[in-house]
Amino acid sequence: MLKGIHPLLSGDLLKALDGLGHGDVLAIVDANFPAQRLGKQVLSLPGIRLPEALDAVVTVFPVEGNPQFMAPEAGSAPVHTEMAAVLAAQIPPVAPPQQLGRYEFYAAVANAETVIQTGETRPYGNVLLSK
8 A cells, every 4th residue: 555645546547547648538437337338448446436536536637627527418417516526625726617418428538548437326427537
């Protein structure tokens, strides 16, 4: 175990995050997201809620620009409130996260360098971060 490193960040996950360069995109997605089909490199955090995974990642991942959430088809997604709170607490103030439609989000994930699939079961628990 390393000191000062969030316990959810495994060696493989840290290696993947470290390997991302300026402008590279990281997707953190829910359990129902088609990560294996769309992702170039997929790492799993089974049983971990997305806000917890996001909280761990942003302790070591320098976020550039606005995060992007998958927009719900109707109404709101309660998980977005938690994700926004984590981001607000961890990174310098940025504009509110952008909302991408489902298929626009899928296309963006297909271009992401790394995908972290969580155990989040709530719908629309998906976020894109740029390094």
